[in-house]
Every structure is written in structure tokens, then in C-alpha cells.
Amino acid sequence: MKYRCPTCKKNFDNTADRQEFFPFCSSRCKLVDLGSWLNSEYKIAESPVNSVNQDVPLRQTGKNNTPSEDSEANH
Ligand SMILES: [Zn+2]
Secondary structure, three states: OEEEOOOOOOEEEOOHHHHHHOOOOOHHHHHHHHHHHHHHHHHHHHHHHHHHHHHHHHHHHHHHOOOHHHHHHHO
16 A cells, blocks of 8 residues: 655555554654654744844833832932
8 A cells, every 4th residue: 555655745655664654654754744843833932032032122221211229229
């Protein structure tokens, strides 16, 4: 029976020695698929970090505009 590897789109026979990789044609394709799935998860988690980096200059100026503790020290 011929199967199609979801990773490399290659047709392969699901022989006994490939059962552990099914539905992938090899351990490499199985790991690649798992890695790409994890990478997509990480990208979703990292996308807010990238926007934060763009806001860093604004946040630094914001810190300078909050002298609440300094005014209390002057009293
Ligand atoms: Zn493959």
C-alpha cells in the first residue's frame, strides 16, 4: 500500500520498519513535522515580544514621566 508523506509529499510503502514513523516516511519527516508544529506555537508566543521591542523607546520615556516617588521624597 502506497502512502503519501505529509512532510516531504513523497509516496512511500508503509513497510514494517516504517510503522513507527507512520504516517511519515521516515523519522526525519516525523521530527520535521513535529518541529514545524512547535515552531508555529513558538511564533505565536513570540509575536507579542516583537511588538514590545518596538514599544521600548516609548516605555523608557514613560518611565521618565512618572515622578510620583520623587515628589513624595521632596515632601
Ligand atoms: Zn517524508
